[in-house]
Amino acid sequence: MTAPELHATAKAMVAKGKGILAMDESNPTCGRRFKKLGIENTVENRRAWRELLLTTPRLAEHVSGAILYDETIRQSTADGTPFPQYMGKCGIIPGMKVDTGAKDLAGFPGEKVTEGLDGLRERLAEYIGMGARFAKWRAVITIGNGIPSKACIHANAHALARYAALCQEAGIVPIVEPEVLIDGDHTIDRCHEVTSETLNAVFAELKEQRVLMEGMVLKPSMVIAGLECPQQARVEEVAERTMECFVKHVPPQVAGIAFLSGGQSNERATAHLNAMNTRRQGLPWPLTFSYARALQQPAMETWLGKRENVAAAQKLLYHRARLNGAASMGQYRDAMERAM
Numbered sequence: 498m499t500a501p502e503l504h505a506t507a508k509a510m511v512a513k514g515k516g517i518l519a520m521d522e523s524n525p526t527c528g529r530r531f532k533k534l535g536i537e538n539t540v541e542n543r544r545a546w547r548e549l550l551l552t553t554p555r556l557a558e559h560v561s562g563a564i565l566y567d568e569t570i571r572q573s574t575a576d577g578t579p580f581p582q583y584m585g586k587c588g589i590i591p592g593m594k595v596d597t598g599a600k601d602l603a604g605f606p607g608e609k610v611t612e613g614l615d616g617l618r619e620r621l622a623e624y625i626g627m628g629a630r631f632a633k634w635r636a637v638i639t640i641g642n643g644i645p646s647k648a649c650i651h652a653n654a655h656a657l658a659r660y661a662a663l664c665q666e667a668g669i670v671p672i673v674e675p676e677v678l679i680d681g682d683h684t685i686d687r688c689h690e691v692t693s694e695t696l697n698a699v700f701a702e703l704k705e706q707r708v709l710m711e712g713m714v715l716k717p718s719m720v721i722a723g724l725e726c727p728q729q730a731r732v733e734e735v736a737e738r739t740m741e742c743f744v745k746h747v748p749p750q751v752a753g754i755a756f757l758s759g760g761q762s763n764e765r766a767t768a769h770l771n772a773m774n775t776r777r778q779g780l781p782w783p784l785t786f787s788y789a790r791a792l793q794q795p796a797m798e799t800w801l802g803k804r805e806n807v808a809a810a811q812k813l814l815y816h817r818a819r820l821n822g823a824a825s826m827g828q829y830r831d832a833m834e835r836a837m
């Protein structure tokens with residue numbers, strides 16, 4: 498794929514009114530979400546769940562692409578159509594999580610570094626053969642007492658850039674995801690400071706590794722107070738602080754920004770995205786969603802692993818996709834929450 502082709506794929510991922518469905522939970526993470534609802538963590542249940550998500554009627558109206566996990570890209574719908582082929586037919590671009598997880602960073606208690614560079618060139622070639630056109634790598638930055646360290650930010654930024662360069666070499670669009678975790682009692686100011694430092698480090702490394710800005714999508718967390726912080730910011734404040742931070746630290750050539758939901762409530766994640774898009778005059782990039790929990794949660798709570806609940810669960814997924822699609826254009830209103 499050439500630079501214009503990478504750019505075209507990246508633009509399609511953040512096309513007007515659409516966002517990305519993250520459904521790339523590793524087996525242990527998927528298992529944790531299932532367990533809370535009493536759903537058994539079996540291969541077949543994971544397949545059935547992913548089939549439910551992908552076969553949701555009219556999903557492609559609001560979802561440009563979906564991120565799969567290694568197990569999922571090899572699975573099929575009940576009638577035997579491989580998931581990536583099924584997505585191709587619906588007009589949903591197949592993407593792949595290609596990191597192998599955040600592991601403890603040696604010498605830095607409480608901090609993580611994401612692994613997965615070894616053999617990545619070969620894995621990317623295999624995924625492309627199966628239909629993947631974009632990839633995702635998630636780095637996590639934890640805010641706490643004396644952390645994050647410069648070493649942690651730097652190690653993660655470097656790995657993100659090496660991953661992104663390998664993706665573009667292979668003709669696949671990298672989603673670069675530096676997540677500043679919402680866990681903790683930190684203030685929005687502290688989140689702003691850490692997000693700024695992280696974005697600076699990430700873009701310095703991306704430039705150093707010659708990553709094409711037009712051929713990548715940034716998947717960041719929003720600038721927001723920690724979940725345990727007594728002073729929770731208003732929706733407008735989250736929107737304004739996030740945009741102000743990104744204008745300073747994200748090059749205008751980046752094809753788009755697709756936020757993660759990161760543990761925000763479903764409604765908040767939608768309202769924050771909407772508030773940014775109602776104030777977005779002059780911003781160089783589309784701002785949209787690449788949510789997992791904030792799209793999937795109501796549907797999973799209704800499905801509960803039962804075939805008879807599939808249609809009702811799909812309606813809930815479609816509902817959240819529609820609301821977030823509206824938020825990506827600044828057209829979401831509270832009342833839409835109740836109009837299914």
Ligand code: 13P
Nearest residue numbers: 519757758759788789790
């Ligand atoms: P959440 O929206 O649940 O944060 O997940 C997004 C994601 O893909 C994390 O890597």
